[in-house]
Amino acid sequence: MERIVLDFVSEEGESSCTENPAIKFIEVIQKYSGKQSVEILVRVKERELPPDVVSMIAERNGFVLKTSKRLDETTIEMLVVPK
Amino acid sequence: MPSDIGFLLDYSSLKEDFPLLKKTGIVYLDNAATTQKPRQVIDTINRFYTELNANIARGLYELSLKATKLYEEAHEKIAKFIGSEPEEVIFTKNTTDSINIVAWLFIVNKLVSKENNIVVTISEHHSNLLPWKIVADVVGCELRIAPVDENGFVDIRVMGELIDEATAVVAMGLASNVTGRIQDVRKVAKIVHQHGGYIVVDGAQAVPHIPINVKDLGIDFLAFSGHKMLGPTGIGVLWAKSEITEGLKYPIQGGGAIKSVKVEGGKIVVNYADMPWRGEPGTPHIAGAIGLAEAVNYLSKIGLENIKRHEETLTRYMLRRLAEIATLEGVVGGLSAKNRLGIVSFTVKKYTPYALATKLGLEGIAVRAGFHCAEPLHRYLGFNEGSVRVSFYLYNGPEDVDRLIQALEEKQS
Secondary structure, three states, X not given: OEEEEEEOOXXXXXXXXXXXXXXXXXXXXXXXXXXXXXXXXXXXXXXXXXXXXXHHHHHOOOEEEEEEEEOOXXXXXXXXXXX | OOXXXXXXXXXXXXXXXXXXXXXXXXXXXXXXXXXXXXXXXXXXXXXXXXXXXXXXXXXXXXXXXXXXXXXXXXXXXXXXXXXXXXXXXXXXXXXXXXHHHHHHHHHHOOOOOOOOEEEEEOOOOHHHOHHHHHHHHHHOOEEEEEOEOOOOOEOHHHXXXXXXOOEEEEEEEOEOOOOOEEOOHHHHHHHHHHOOOEEEEEOOOOOOOOOOOHHHHOOOEEEEEOHHHOOOOOOEEEEEOHHHHOOOOOOOOOOOOEEEEEEEOOEEEEEEOOOOHHHOOOOOOHHHHHHHHHHHHHHHHHOHXXXXXXXXXXXXXXXXXXXXXXXXXXXXXXXXXXXEOOEEEEEEOOOOHHHHHHHHHHOOEEOEEEOOOOHHHHHHOOOOOOEEEEEOOOOOOHHHHHHHHHHHHHHHO
């Protein structure tokens, strides 16, 4: 299984229109939509891409939110796998 | 939904005119970005390309003559819509294009020098801010920025202190695309004229939603976009007062804008055409202009005063419902409905604006997130992550507000 890591936490700088986590996540998941051999690990500030939003986006692209782990007070790690 | 919340148009019937809304069932609340198109406009554009397409002006065959007539009539209809003369209506690409043209008009005609200053407000859309920064950079003059109060209103007293004898131009929006606040442009126009300067008004948000009369406002230039008022994209308007543009060199040059060009003694001698043709070099967006004229027909039949009242009702209702949301963090420009277009930008505690707008989008509710091309205003008012913007038009109803509020409440639980 190929793992794509989207780490929005370690990156410096502010979110912009094009580099926003929600937009980037949609862009990536759509790229791999329908593929059974890819899982996506997302590390992000919860307010920027909450689990319920990730779950909805995943569902619509043939994936499912498998695990959700809090890294600290504001940060969350989520694993999205094929349905 | 309460039974009587105030005046409303028969928006359900109006919605029937909009094929996209009917087909998708989307709750479309992104009208400050662009509006949906009624079939009347779509049919007009379709008819032009299928039955009337030809270039305008010098074609002496029937199609070209018909296209020319429709294009000229488009100028007349837009002029009537804003209380001006047809020769003062110049078709452009959009509001941004219109403002940039005026900005370069000031440079090309030396209407501004390093001894002058330019006054803008902190609430401007980037399209009415950056062109003036370029002018200030090119000529080396001062760019003054007027503040707004916590509700998003420009303080006329402070504005009056910033404007002086050296002010070449004041550039401001008639209404903010973030707070929806309608500014007292008429008063500012009086002040700037007392000092011998000009006033350029960004009407992108106001013109589609409230009655406008350029003579009554007492302004010099007005810019607005067709696509924000049911018209097609790629067509905009620059209204320029004829007393000012008379004799000025237009910053964009080309065919169609001249009566004759001769080379005499090794020099190019140009006899320019009259306005508006002098301001529209090259083949214009003919179908766009005709489509926009049809959009103006549509709006005029409903009546801008009725549209204004309809949106005021929706805005009051939206603000009231929004205030009930437990985790509402803030509303840009506050919760007052006074002098406000149908625009409400807000934030909630649990989600960033992008995250919230993404989820709303997945639920079939179209809103906009970010700084809405007005980053200085957001930061000035303390909204450093931007906001989610809801904006209404004539086809929206209270149930659209209810859907949005319901979605927000679900998200906060």
